Amino acid sequence: MDTPEKPLPLPAVPLFGTWVSCADQLPDSNAGEWVLVVTKWNEQSVAKQDWEQGHKPDFWHVGGDYRYEMDDVTHWMPLPPLPNVNVELQPNGGSESKKGVFGG
Numbered sequence: 001m002d003t004p005e006k007p008l009p010l011p012a013v014p015l016f017g018t019w020v021s022c023a024d025q026l027p028d029s030n031a032g033e034w035v036l037v038v039t040k041w042n043e044q045s046v047a048k049q050d051w052e053q054g055h056k057p058d059f060w061h062v063g064g065d066y067r068y069e070m071d072d073v074t075h076w077m078p079l080p081p082l083p084n085v086n087v088e089l090q091p092n093g094g095s096e097s098k099k100g101v102f103g104g
Contacts, residue, residue: 016080022073029057037073046079 019038027033029049037047037060047068049057060068 016078019075019077021075022070026057027076027078033078035076035078037068038075039068039072040074041072047073 027035027049029051032048034046034048036044038044045062045068047060047062049059049070050061050067051058057070059070060073062068
């Protein structure tokens with residue numbers, strides 16, 4: 001007789017490219033981490049959990065005055081790491097440049 005397989009435990013920090021159900025796990029709200037979210041209307045956006053009062057997130061902040069209620073978002077995933085890119089910076093459009101490295 002086959003026994004049902006047990007689901008694998010979720011990693012402590014999900015990997016980019018892995019959708020996580022909000023019913024199973026939410027991002028660390030104390031970190032104020034921006035993540036990719038999908039709503040029950042199949043809208044995709046970058047958002048972070050936020051709160052107006054108390055210590056528990058009340059809503060997903062999308063930007064400006066726009067937000068989703070907590071139960072509007074069904075899944076989330078971490079954003080990919082920023083690329084390491086060498087960029088020539090030219091202050092005020094001048095020809096003098098400084099090299100800078102952006103990324104994680």
